[in-house]
Amino acid sequence: MAMTLTLPPTIITGAGASENVGEQAKQLSATNALIVTDPGITKIGYADKIAQNLHAAGISSTCFSDVTPDPTLQNVQDGRKQYTDEACDVIVSIGGGSAIDCGKGIAMILTNSGTSGVACKPELAMGKFADYMGVDKIPNPGAPLIAIPTTGGTGSEVSKVTVITDTERNVKMMLSSACLLAHVALVDPLLSVTTPPHLTAAVGVDALTHAIEAYISKRAQPITDALALKAIEMISGSLRQAWADGENIRARTDMMIGASIAGMAFSNSSVALVHGMSRPIGAYFHVHHGLSNSVLLRDVMAFSVVGAPARFADIARAMGEPLDGLSPMCQADAAVSAVERLVTDIQMPRLGEIDKIDKEKFENVIEQMAADAIASGSPANNPRQATAEEIVALYRQCF
Numbered sequence: 001m002a003m004t005l006t007l008p009p010t011i012i013t014g015a016g017a018s019e020n021v022g023e024q025a026k027q028l029s030a031t032n033a034l035i036v037t038d039p040g041i042t043k044i045g046y047a048d049k050i051a052q053n054l055h056a057a058g059i060s061s062t063c064f065s066d067v068t069p070d071p072t073l074q075n076v077q078d079g080r081k082q083y084t085d086e087a088c089d090v091i092v093s094i095g096g097g098s099a100i101d102c103g104k105g106i107a108m109i110l111t112n113s114g115t116s117g118v119a120c121k122p123e124l125a126m127g128k129f130a131d132y133m134g135v136d137k138i139p140n141p142g143a144p145l146i147a148i149p150t151t152g153g154t155g156s157e158v159s160k161v162t163v164i165t166d167t168e169r170n171v172k173m174m175l176s177s178a179c180l181l182a183h184v185a186l187v188d189p190l191l192s193v194t195t196p197p198h199l200t201a202a203v204g205v206d207a208l209t210h211a212i213e214a215y216i217s218k219r220a221q222p223i224t225d226a227l228a229l230k231a232i233e234m235i236s237g238s239l240r241q242a243w244a245d246g247e248n249i250r251a252r253t254d255m256m257i258g259a260s261i262a263g264m265a266f267s268n269s270s271v272a273l274v275h276g277m278s279r280p281i282g283a284y285f286h287v288h289h290g291l292s293n294s295v296l297l298r299d300v301m302a303f304s305v306v307g308a309p310a311r312f313a314d315i316a317r318a319m320g321e322p323l324d325g326l327s328p329m330c331q332a333d334a335a336v337s338a339v340e341r342l343v344t345d346i347q348m349p350r351l352g353e354i355d356k357i358d359k360e361k362f363e364n365v366i367e368q369m370a371a372d373a374i375a376s377g378s379p380a381n382n383p384r385q386a387t388a389e390e391i392v393a394l395y396r397q398c399f
């Protein structure tokens with residue numbers, strides 16, 4: 001079976017990579033950039049630095065800094081309006097996964113809303129957004145996009161996936177298409193030193209989950225296998241240190257680049273049951289995506305291990321677990337215990353310990369969450385298939 005691998009055409013990694021933004025925008029023939037970010041990133045001065053760098057390259061800019069956690073259709077609509085009102089010709093997204101996902105949504109709707117986007121009324125375009133939900137539903141490549149992550153986590157800068165929340169329906173809409181790929185990814189570990197420990201932990205576990213699920217996915221291919229195992233090695237070898245000391249540049253570098261490699265892996269393989277179950281928790285209870293992955297990861301791995309024991313043993317090996325003399329199943333189980341120790345060491349809470357999640361409300365929506373998980377398609381990639389009843393039982397077990 002033929003397999004496809006798609007990545008951004010240009011990926012620049014390492015300390016200072018973000019300083020290439022002006023030069024890269026110029027190579028995209030840009031004259032006026034829309035910087036897409038959130039208030040926190042603006043406050044610490046990163047958006048200004050990007051604007052200055054663009055300015056030095058002769059490119060003007062305007063800043064849309066209203067991206068919320070779990071970016072919404074409204075965020076995309078507002079950003080799109082500012083892009084057209086200000087006659088921009090490139091998007092520079094800087095921030096965590098939310099800012100980059102929002103930038104991808106804006107870039108996509110600009111070129112997929114009828115007559116090249118510009119002449120289309122925003123509300124008309126947003127009505128169409130849900131039409132592009134799912135896999136390979138987008139006909140045209142998005143407007144030029146440069147993605148600059150500030151947390152070592154989502155891998156959104158290199159992935160063909162975006163998640164935009166429809167707040168009216170309480171649904172996290174997942175869109176996957178090569179048309180969503182950034183044109184340039186600038187992966188600069190120096191930008192991540194300001195990420196606080198709890199966020200470092202959450203986004204780090206998200207990245208680890210991407211790598212693990214890419215590797216065990218039924219859609220894994222040899223190239224994504226190589227990427228996923230390298231990402232597991234880099235992330236599991238540096239997450240504790242990046243959490244313990246945010247200014248440990250070596251750990252930050254391994255986390256940032258490891259998270260990007262994990263993004264390349266899952267974008268071309270897929271995520272699986274953990275992400276399928278995690279998105280509904282985010283949609284109903286508004287907890288951080290990394291946290292909702294973390295509370296599921298151990299139990300869902302333990303559930304899945306019988307479907308691909310040799311693959312789980314490879315994960316354990318990549319995490320540095322001593323496996324000599326163990327039976328094949330014990331080698332596979334070592335991956336679960338290694339993850340358990342890692343999330344405990346970086347003080348990730350259990351599902352039942354998260355204040356935002358009320359047990360009664362959780363029980364009220366548990367069956368709908370299981371249905372939403374299955375509808376997302378991700379659980380179908382899992383090496384062990386889960387029924388709706390088994391997903392409900394897993395949610396309860398994690399609680």
Ligand SMILES: [Fe+2]
Pocket residue numbers: 154206210275289
């Ligand atoms: Fe994720």
